[in-house]
Amino acid sequence: MVKGKITKLSVSDVRFPTSLEQHGSDAMHTDPDYSVAYVVIETEGGLKGYGLTFTLGKGTEIVVCAVQALSSLVIGKDSEEIVNDFRSFYRLLTSDGQMRWLGPEKGVVQLAAAAVLNAVWDLWARAEGKPLWKLLVDMDPEKLISCIDFRYITDALTEKEALDILRKARDGKCKREEHMLKEGYPAYTTSCAWIGYPDEQLKQLCSKALSEGWTRFKVKVGADLNDDIRRCRLLREMIGPDKTLMIDANQRWDVAEAIEWVSRLVEFKPLWIEEPTSPDDILGHAAIAKALAPLGIGVATGEQCHNRVMFKQLLQSQALRFVQIDSCRLGSVNENLAVLLMAEKFQVPVCPHAGGVGLCELVQHLILFDYIAVSGSLENRMCEYVDHLHEHFTNPVVIKNASYMPPKNPGYSTEMKDDSAKRHQFPDGEVWRELRASRRVQ
């Protein structure tokens, strides 16, 4: 059981120079340096919890500053009291009377809250000696519900409906858990076709992925239509007609443009178009979804959907066919639980966003919980996977046969190797000092 006051909270700016090799490049984010604001909390008993939120480099220091601003709400709190009334603690961090003006529940302050809350969940799971997914799977429905702030979503999901969903899903839980431990959760790969990769690299990576057993592939699109046609054709020819292809525009288009552009790619049979337009444009997504449905292409979005209120509306307006939760954009497990339950209520499959740094490590826990204890289904479901930066974690993801194998160590898989975190500190870690010395970065 988790107990004792939280006596320390430290936060650091850890960046990886991924832009040097165009890893993670897309139509809107052409040169990301995958980074995290990395939080470590410690109780008076000496137990530690690790949390992070993902960023793209520049501005990570702003999130660090926001975590520092939140720290006064965390230090001195009793960890047992936090988890016994987690809903109140969530609201304390996200609805402070002065700080909420900076959001509310969006942007930098929500990213910071996510990092802190992720550390608390890691602490809790470690204290229970369970991986986070198992902590959630074993938790009473009433207790799970008590972690969720239902403010602003009761018109879509009441506490009672949420409880009913969880109670109903108890049937077959053990069997599904066994299934996951044996087979893992199905994944797709985004590693082959970043927008900055030349065709030759795309081909090599795709061959390699096919040989490793991958059957679902995502291609970045949206910068140039002819490039998109050429790259989609290349990939579709390599993977054949039966495997799955998805496309991702990373918010590049306006509404009409999205419909027109995607219509030109229909011959490559994409399962979904991801982030066709502004992540804030619920009605725009709904219009695109309606126009593309006859073409058999669904709309997917969520990695920049900033809170449960936005997901609620995307579901209410039938704007998406795939819900892409993110472990570090939303307010940690607390807010993701709300979204998983709303998705189940609306019967829309969840296909988490991952990649970056740490996102795969974290989100696998949430989607395992979703399958075992909420949706009970794998139909039209898969979790994103990107093959980068796992080596910096003490418990990196394990992929077998293109599936996420359930983590077994206690916690939320959030802990980074000390040496990695230290060497990649920005701006004074060894890696960055060397890059500046060799003039590879300014």
Add this chain to the structure above:
Amino acid sequence: MVKGKITKLSVSDVRFPTSLEQHGSDAMHTDPDYSVAYVVIETEGGLKGYGLTFTLGKGTEIVVCAVQALSSLVIGKDSEEIVNDFRSFYRLLTSDGQMRWLGPEKGVVQLAAAAVLNAVWDLWARAEGKPLWKLLVDMDPEKLISCIDFRYITDALTEKEALDILRKARDGKCKREEHMLKEGYPAYTTSCAWIGYPDEQLKQLCSKALSEGWTRFKVKVGADLNDDIRRCRLLREMIGPDKTLMIDANQRWDVAEAIEWVSRLVEFKPLWIEEPTSPDDILGHAAIAKALAPLGIGVATGEQCHNRVMFKQLLQSQALRFVQIDSCRLGSVNENLAVLLMAEKFQVPVCPHAGGVGLCELVQHLILFDYIAVSGSLENRMCEYVDHLHEHFTNPVVIKNASYMPPKNPGYSTEMKDDSAKRHQFPDGEVWRELRASRRVQ
């Protein structure tokens, strides 16, 4: 004409201890310390521009940190080139490939962009020797349009439609400008009925406001229904049946709760209910608007509506009858121009949010421009006014007969008195040191 490179950008954290007297208190923000992130830019020619964004105290340092992160995109840029392609500069600040992950265009990073861009607009207006409203009123429609980023709003407003609106509004511009110079722009007051004020204070302030000629009053509601009924009754009795009363819940309710609660206040004939629920809940606002329309109560929102994409949807879904733009939440004049033009297209009146610190000084310019050069109408229109903290500005607002009199000094009225800014620096200004010494704050 504005010219020369921008050579300096400074930013500071300026806070006023308004929470000590419950000024600005509402159902969600019970103890605000009105504050600004205050930006000063300077060109090589020595011209200065002042900008700010408004905050509620805690966390202002996060916005300061975000302004510092943006400063590398500003320093060294030629001011003439900026205003000659202002759309590109807007996008540079709001869509940086690494920084946009922290928004995009929302929360802390958008507030920071607003502060910086407000300073650029102030600089431009000063260089032209005109108050900002006059700079805008005199500007060619083509030039005005070139300041707006139309990304994500073309399904609601095209460049051509925007141009047509501006061209059509040329008729009668001179007459409307004269009218404003003589009579001013109609205002309403929020100073009487903050939620933390006891009834006696409310009565005194209301008497005073009536004697000064105010005819439109706003009451904060949403914390306790019986309090609301008592306070609304008190105010309605004092002002009589013909003057205007508005109510403001500052996001306190869920959707069904909002409809039920407001229905209980219908006897006091509020013109609008402001911020009934989450600022992100477009569909929720639409549901509330639909339910309350038969009661003759309109929905108003906008002070926490984070960008033009959200306003677009509020308009598209008929979710509001009053558009409340904010000079410091949206991306400065650039983004507010987009919203004013969309509001005109959808024929919804604009009633700006003001108050706080500096918001009245800034937004009066935008609403003067709206009347003279966009909407040409005063029907159902008024600008919020709150009687606090104006003494800290070098060109404070001038109110006559409950109307904003057009500013005459060059610029955007954004400059604070040096002494005020210095004494209220947080945490080391004299005011804060004294408050800590006397133990009135920690």
